[in-house]
Every structure is written in structure tokens, then in C-alpha cells.
Amino acid sequence: MQVTRRRFVMDSLAASAALAAGARMAPAAEPQGKRDEATSAPTLPIIDTHQHLWDVQRIKPPWLDGSPDILRRSYVTSDYLEATRGLNVVKAVYMEIDAAPQQQVEEAEYLIEICRSGKHPTVAAVISGRPALPGFREYILRYRDNKYIKGVRQVLHGATTPAGYCLQDPFVASIRLLGEIGMSYDICLRPGELADGVKLVDKCPGTRFIVDHCGNADVNVFLPASQRSAEPPSHDPEQWRRDMSELAKRSHVICKISGIVARAPQGNWKSEILAPVINHCLDVFGPDRVVFGGDWPVCLRGATYRRWVEALREVVHNRSEEQQRKLFHDNASKFYGLG
Numbered sequence: 001m002q003v004t005r006r007r008f009v010m011d012s013l014a015a016s017a018a019l020a021a022g023a024r025m026a027p028a029a030e031p032q033g034k035r036d037e038a039t040s041a042p043t044l045p046i047i048d049t050h051q052h053l054w055d056v057q058r059i060k061p062p063w064l065d066g067s068p069d070i071l072r073r074s075y076v077t078s079d080y081l082e083a084t085r086g087l088n089v090v091k092a093v094y095m096e097i098d099a100a101p102q103q104q105v106e107e108a109e110y111l112i113e114i115c116r117s118g119k120h121p122t123v124a125a126v127i128s129g130r131p132a133l134p135g136f137r138e139y140i141l142r143y144r145d146n147k148y149i150k151g152v153r154q155v156l157h158g159a160t161t162p163a164g165y166c167l168q169d170p171f172v173a174s175i176r177l178l179g180e181i182g183m184s185y186d187i188c189l190r191p192g193e194l195a196d197g198v199k200l201v202d203k204c205p206g207t208r209f210i211v212d213h214c215g216n217a218d219v220n221v222f223l224p225a226s227q228r229s230a231e232p233p234s235h236d237p238e239q240w241r242r243d244m245s246e247l248a249k250r251s252h253v254i255c256k257i258s259g260i261v262a263r264a265p266q267g268n269w270k271s272e273i274l275a276p277v278i279n280h281c282l283d284v285f286g287p288d289r290v291v292f293g294g295d296w297p298v299c300l301r302g303a304t305y306r307r308w309v310e311a312l313r314e315v316v317h318n319r320s321e322e323q324q325r326k327l328f329h330d331n332a333s334k335f336y337g338l339g
């Protein structure tokens, strides 16, 4: 079954009604650095590699009108600072918002302005693009030497995008071009179609890839049958495991730990329901090729920013402080050259 945007939103809405304050656990080792304002727990610095911003007066993505109420407003830096307060988020990388193609340049220019100002946590951006369409080359080359523009994403998990879309020749040529000009590409596919991602990365060995949102895994399909909703599973968990393992074998691919909280199941969920997905990604990609993403404000459909960070901290608390530091901060700094 395909994961449509509608179903995704509905799942997330159900989850948002079911938030519970989970037990907070201290990290295994006392990390150096700041303490959380709310909990006094020590916190490692965070680079958020998946931050959305939208000012609807300026850029209004077409999907916003059909989205849950919580998303139908502007989300700007002041809101982000409020959402991340006390969590030691030191830098953020903007992620494109599936803007209308005619607003792509405006979106990129808006982000360059923000990054250049030095007044925002946002220090770099991944911008929209339509790699399969004529004009992509001209569009992206104008940002070739821009130090704030790090890569491109086109969301391909929407209901209207056919399977195999990213394997057509013009698309592949554009993704190779990204590699030639030092930019990365974010893979955002339906979880049942990650094999397309494997084929794409094999066709583009000179381009660096980020698999968004743990390959868009649905945490529900990893729950014991007794805890699952009556709905049929949205994808095959074993196939997802195999495909993520295949992607992880390619050294030019990294994995973004993000997004999955939006589909936490109904009821009082605990962080451990996220663990099968997170742990598989961390285990197969290894400590050096995983990065953290907040996916704010889209995460609000399933959890507050704080709840997502706390749940992830709980899942990884048994891993070494060095590994946690790489996940939350160091790998992103290296990958995007933010040092």
C-alpha cells in the first residue's frame, strides 16, 4: 500500500492526540557542556539538519491549505527558537518545503538572506528542485558557488509520483550534476520503493546522498501485532530493513534520523516504539554516517520538538557519548562543512 500524503497526515493527527510525557533518562555518560533548561540534564550540542521555515506572506507551499490546522500558519525563526529552547540546538540546515516550482528561486534567495544575516540558527540550506525537468541545470548552476546552498531535494513519496520516477535519464543526469558541483541530494521515497534509491545512488557514484526520515519507515509496522492498529501495514518491515542495509553499503550515502515520530501510534507511546527503526539505521550506517533532523514544524503533527529529541536521546542513551555526539552534531558539521 502506498503511503499517501493524506494517510500520512491522518496517522500523524492520531498520534498528536496521544502524546504523553515519557520518562526522562539521563545519558549513560555525563557529557560535557550545557544543561537542559527544563530538566537540568546535560545536553550535547545539536545541529538540526532538517529545519523547515515558511512565511506564508512570502512563500506559501501549495500543500499547506490541505494540511492539519497546526501547520496552516507561518513558521519563522522566532517560533523555531521557542520550540528548541533549552535543547542546545547550535545550528540548523534548512530543508526545502515543496514550494511551487515558480517560487523555487524566491525560496532559495530567502534562505540565502537568512543564512547570510548571521542572525538565525540557520546556517545552510537544501533547496527545492525538479531534476527531471528541463531548466534544472540552469537553475542549480546559479547556486554553484554559493556557500549556503548545500544540496537539493524533491519529495517523491507523494501519491502522484510514480514508482521509478527518480530513475529516468534526465533525473539521473541532474543528480550526477549535483555531485559535479559539490552538492548533495536528499532521497525521500515511499518506504516500499527504497530499491529505486539503491539504483539511483549506484548510477551516481560521484554524488553524496542523504536518506531522509529513516527511509520514511512507518514505526507501526515494527510493533508486535497486539499493539498495531487494525489498518493493514503500510509497508513490509523486512523489505525496509534489507533496502536500508543495501543503501548503507554505499559509502556515499548517509542516513537522517528524522521524521518517524510523525507516525507514532495512537495511545500512550513510549520512545521504545521508535527504537527498531532508529537502531537498524544506526547499526547499518554506523556511527559516522547518521545525522539528526528535527523536521520541525512538520514534527508537530506527532510530537513537540522537545519530545522528539527526548525520545531519540532515550533510544540512543546506551551508545557511547562519542557516538551520540556524532549523531547529534559532529557528522552534520563534517558532511555540510559547517565547522
Ligand SMILES: [Zn+2]
Residues within 6 Å of the ligand: 050, 052, 095, 295, 298
Ligand atoms: Zn520535513
